[in-house]
Amino acid sequence: MAAVPNGIHNPGTADGWHGVIPSAEFPAERDRYHLYIGLFCQFAHRANFVRHLKGLADFIDISIVKPYPKSDEGWRFPSSDEEYSGATVDHLFGEDYLHKIYFRADPEYKGRYSVPVLWDQKAGTIESAELLRWLPTAFNELLPATLASVDLYPSHLRAKIDSITSWMQDDINFGVYKAGFSPTQEVYEKNVVPVFGALNKIEQIIAQNGGPFVLGKEITELDIRLYATLIRFDVGYAQYFKCNLGTIRHDYPVLNNWLKGMYWDVEASRASTNFKHIKENYTKSTNPNAITHMGPFPDIEEGVERHWSRLVVGGVKHPAVLEYEQTLPNLP
Known part of the structure; x- marks a missing residue:
């Protein structure tokens, strides 16, 4: 696993990740990032909404946790895409619980295991949970003009x-x-x-x-x-x-x-x-x-x-x- 860049996350704490796309550490690239969400969560919904609105489904693949049950280990992935309609297996790692994605980025992480999570497949870490402000413009340089022109913060x-x-x-x-x-x-x-x-x-x-x-x-x-x-x-x-x-x-x-x-x-x-x-x-x-x-x-x-x-x-x-x-x- 690649080291977490300095200033993005303080390892071993409950502090979240604060990377931004595009940046020197996290450039805008097709198929580099993977989004983990729950369709039940209004905050994950925002990221998924932007993903569809801005035509990013071809740039960012997705995995979806089940809406229940939530145990002490957090949100769970179904064992197959057929187990629960609309939920998916973990398409990247085949994990059974979302918290294991967090531990891949920081084995000593002590915070909450929430959605959305944006995983960087090259850096081996998580991007910021504050997606709504920067995700709408993150891939504009790669998008057609009709989609790049959609500005949610004019x-x-x-x-x-x-x-x-x-x-x-x-x-x-x-x-x-x-x-x-x-x-x-x-x-x-x-x-x-x-x-x-x-x-x-x-x-x-x-x-x-x-x-x-x-x-x-x-x-x-x-x-x-x-x-x-x-x-x-x-x-x-x-x-x-x-x-x-x-x-x-x-x-x-x-x-x-x-x-x-x-x-x-x-x-x-x-x-x-x-x-x-x-x-x-x-x-x-x-x-x-x-x-x-x-x-x-x-x-x-x-x-x-x-x-x-x-x-x-x-x-x-x-x-x-x-x-x-x-x-x-x-x-x-």
């Missing part, structure tokens, strides 16, 4: 992207987990309110910008961050994380239309979404009887409203939600 929108990210990441993307894993009733009631305050705010922002994306006509990394959470909301978070002050399809007409548009109009959305993995990750990992809910039906609704002005802005009207909503900043 300079003229960066101030708005950064402003929304500052609270959307904490209140929505991580917020559902803070609510779902709250240790007490008091903590839960404190944590669930920001989720819906932020959803109320995003509902208004999309309506003001006229869709079809968060900031208007251009898809940005905000859409990918939001999609990876909201595609799981009604089918998972509302039920198993107790985020049920409202649902996307019932209480948020604009967000629901945005979500339908993302799913049906953006091919990368459908290519990277697997509802079976999403549902069974929650139910069969946390439910002692491993019973998976059938609903809601359908998982995602059809019928995108193309005339956004016809939509009535919705939101959850709980007093604490409305109070929190007022604390969120307006766009610069």
Whole structure:
């Protein structure tokens, strides 16, 4: 195994890897990198979404862990590609558990064994887990102009992207987990309110910008961050994380239309979404009887409203939600 480059990871610690493509250590090359993901994980979903959106499937191969069970040894690969639909064997090393990939990069690693993982086959190490910011441009020099021109962090929108990210990441993307894993009733009631305050705010922002994306006509990394959470909301978070002050399809007409548009109009959305993995990750990992809910039906609704002005802005009207909503900043 090649030595881990200095400054990329501190061996024997819980520190993650912080390599970036392209760089001197990690150049953009076809078939050099291998992506490990779980289709259930919203953060791995972001990387897989970009992989499809930017046409990187021919550059980066993929291995997919099963959505359950997660033991003390972490996520497991199926014994064959037929064992569990949508999951795959470890195509690189034939390992049974994801943690063994981490130990290949650092035998003394002491951190979490999470997805996504981007493995460098030449350096014998892992690249950064913070993929969303740099992966969209990492292979531009090798892509056709139509794909290279897809910019998820355009300079003229960066101030708005950064402003929304500052609270959307904490209140929505991580917020559902803070609510779902709250240790007490008091903590839960404190944590669930920001989720819906932020959803109320995003509902208004999309309506003001006229869709079809968060900031208007251009898809940005905000859409990918939001999609990876909201595609799981009604089918998972509302039920198993107790985020049920409202649902996307019932209480948020604009967000629901945005979500339908993302799913049906953006091919990368459908290519990277697997509802079976999403549902069974929650139910069969946390439910002692491993019973998976059938609903809601359908998982995602059809019928995108193309005339956004016809939509009535919705939101959850709980007093604490409305109070929190007022604390969120307006766009610069």
